[in-house]
Amino acid sequence: MSFDEGARTRIAAAVTAAEATTDAEIVPIVAARSDAYHDVALHWTLIGMFLALALVAAMPAPLVALLDRLHGGWDMALPTGMLVSALIVLVAIVFLAFRLLTAPLTVRMALTPGRTKTRRVRARAVLLFRAAIEMRTASRTGVLLYLSLAERRAEIVTDAAVLARVRPEAWGHAMHALVEALRDGRAGDGMVAAIAQVGAVLAESFPHTGTDPNELPDRLIEL
Incomplete structure (x- = not known):
């Protein structure tokens, strides 16, 4: 499963649209796998x-x-x-x-148990967040949407300010949209839908003020 240029364009557009409603930053990352096991x-x-x-x-x-x-x-x-x-x-x-x-x-x-896959995907998501997003925004409002294709699992990791205001269960609709589309082989559509849901959650707690610059890339990062 891979992303063609059309999917990449739609995902970037979805990030731009979502960030137009919030001061937070959304970074979508897709990895072929999170571990070699x-x-x-x-x-x-x-x-x-x-x-x-x-x-x-x-x-x-x-x-x-x-x-x-x-x-x-x-x-x-x-x-x-x-x-x-x-x-x-x-x-x-x-x-x-x-x-x-x-x-x-x-x-x-x-041969890998499902719980092991979940833990490895979470660990890779946190590692990528710390390396590429954490403390990269002045207001500490970066959000990572991470998808690991081989494991068919996704994670959302947030910066300190977002974590303080948004409850973890608030991301449920975004995760559901992404996982359901992934099961149908529509990873691109799932990312677009999940980004829209993430943007809606962020817009409630961090509405767009026009004073926060775009500090992180809007494009899909593929690993």
Whole structure:
């Protein structure tokens, strides 16, 4: 899912229109994803390794029979070193198999719990807000509308003055409009609708006075 030039133009126009009604600043940012989730792949790999060891501990006969054939098939007591080496090889095979299986991002995304995705998207939104928006306006009224496409999640992060006057639940309509459009594959329409809703909320608490300059870009920022 990506934004064409028409969508970018409509989003920029929506920001300009919304900011015409408020002294606050709205910055829309879209990211392809908020995290690579390599740690999730590692967690599943470790689980697979421990499960393999547990399976051998519960049912050692197949492995012992295989090693016995490799040792000559005389049904003798197997050397401890062979048993340990076999377990190490088994764990290594499971490790490589899981690493290969989880190499594609789509697989890692499917294995990542929803709450983990939500936390990562929120953390990335806060990081971007602090780097690009926080304290960049004289009146501390910057608002970030952040959309992470791979996770299909969005966040709104606000500067200190907005946070002091606007309750978090006030952004519900904006988030709903964005997420619903995203589910239908209309990310551009969702951003436009969400920006309009954000502007309406800001206009109530920070109405346009004509004295506050445009301090942040109106365009869509794509990461």
